[in-house]
Amino acid sequence: MQFRDVIGHTTLKRMLVRSADEGRVSHAQLFTGEAGCGALSLALAYAQYINCTDRHDGDSCGVCPSCRKMAELAHPDLNFVFPVNSPKGKGGSEKPLSDYFIAPWRELVKQSGGYFDEQQWYEAINIENQQGIISRAEADEIIRKLSFKSFEAEYKIMVIWLPEKMRTEAANTLLKILEEPWEKTLFLMVSESPARLLSTIVSRTQEVVVPRIELPDMEEYLIQKYGMEPTQASTIARLSTGNVLEANRIVEGGRNGENAENFDLFVQLMRLSYNDRHMELLEWAETVAALGREEQKRFLQNSIRLLRNSYMLHAGMGEIAYLWGDELAFCKKFAPFIGNHNIEALVREMELAAAQVAQNGNPKLIFAHFALTVSKLIVRL
Ligand SMILES: [Zn+2]
Numbered sequence: 001m002q003f004r005d006v007i008g009h010t011t012l013k014r015m016l017v018r019s020a021d022e023g024r025v026s027h028a029q030l031f032t033g034e035a036g037c038g039a040l041s042l043a044l045a046y047a048q049y050i051n052c053t054d055r056h057d058g059d060s061c062g063v064c065p066s067c068r069k070m071a072e073l074a075h076p077d078l079n080f081v082f083p084v085n086s087p088k089g090k091g092g093s094e095k096p097l098s099d100y101f102i103a104p105w106r107e108l109v110k111q112s113g114g115y116f117d118e119q120q121w122y123e124a125i126n127i128e129n130q131q132g133i134i135s136r137a138e139a140d141e142i143i144r145k146l147s148f149k150s151f152e153a154e155y156k157i158m159v160i161w162l163p164e165k166m167r168t169e170a171a172n173t174l175l176k177i178l179e180e181p182w183e184k185t186l187f188l189m190v191s192e193s194p195a196r197l198l199s200t201i202v203s204r205t206q207e208v209v210v211p212r213i214e215l216p217d218m219e220e221y222l223i224q225k226y227g228m229e230p231t232q233a234s235t236i237a238r239l240s241t242g243n244v245l246e247a248n249r250i251v252e253g254g255r256n257g258e259n260a261e262n263f264d265l266f267v268q269l270m271r272l273s274y275n276d277r278h279m280e281l282l283e284w285a286e287t288v289a290a291l292g293r294e295e296q297k298r299f300l301q302n303s304i305r306l307l308r309n310s311y312m313l314h315a316g317m318g319e320i321a322y323l324w325g326d327e328l329a330f331c332k333k334f335a336p337f338i339g340n341h342n343i344e345a346l347v348r349e350m351e352l353a354a355a356q357v358a359q360n361g362n363p364k365l366i367f368a369h370f371a372l373t374v375s376k377l378i379v380r381l
Pocket of ligand 1: 051052053054055060061062063064066067068
């Protein structure tokens with residue numbers, strides 16, 4: 001991974017490049033930041049830069065033998081430790097080591113550019129119902145690996161993702177390693193919760209704080225990745241609060257099964273309502289009544305969100321409406337039907353239905369009454 005593959009963080013990249021160029025490479029560095037802001041990606045770009053044989057223009061070259069192996073995460077001097085576990089019911093009491101999972105790790109890092117969270121990693125290795133850990137055996141393995149000389153690079157690099165997942169014994173072993181720096185060995189730890197690390201470990205590292213991604217950088221990313229219009233990109237960048245995972249969720253969320261279904265149900269309800277199709281409204285109510293209670297509540301919450309946004313579009317406050325894509329297209333057309341005369345009553349109906357659902361009311365009665373009431377509130381212009 002090159003620095004240019006990492007979204008934003010211009011100042012931080014410059015700082016990392018300068019310290020490497022000046023030979024100020026601290027033997028243990030702790031990249032901290034929430035998942036989705038690029039801490040792992042930066043650590044990987046930095047590792048590649050350190051061992052590149054032809055760095056220039058503030059980045060690794062991307063083509064020298066070292067860069068090529070680093071990009072594949074297959075450099076013999078690049079080691080990884082991350083939280084793992086055995087899938088339920090498999091493996092005995094013995095905890096597996098990171099090396100067993102190196103193939104899915106490489107794949108996830110490459111496919112996501114290093115932007116993924118703990119849960120996505122557990123899903124990638126099929127242990128989503130369990131916690132991953134970094135075991136004592138893993139810490140022994142670190143010592144074993146570091147006892148070899150570096151194979152071909154100047155620095156041997158040990159990347160530890162989520163060191164806060166270390167068991168106490170593992171943390172104590174790591175602490176001993178950090179107390180006596182090994183020559184030409186670099187520890188790059190990437191933590192989401194540094195407060196959960198031993199303070200003695202933290203004090204032996206140099207912290208690299210990775211903040212959230214700035215708005216203009218996020219906009220640029222969205223335009224590049226999804227081919228968005230600048231105004232759309234700007235809305236989603238604001239919504240994502242500088243987190244790539246959040247931005248991707250917003251963009252792709254619109255296409256995931258339940259969201260798309262909730263949106264379709266909302267569109268049907270409103271179309272049938274302004275056309276006064278009572279029989280079909282009752283059929284609609286039957287469909288919604290057949291959903292699970294949690295789904296019904298989410299449908300109602302989502303409908304409130306769409307109504308409020310339609311109201312803002314109608315009131316000429318489109319720039320603060322958080323909509324895009326199909327939702328934006330529909331709500332723009334629908335906005336004229338939502339105004340001061342009905343927005344509050346509509347939201348109240350949705351909240352009432354949600355409360356009745358929560359109290360285990362009869363869903364058929366709740367939604368039949370709800371659909372007919374909404375229909376009265378949506379008046380043809
Ligand atoms: Zn290179």
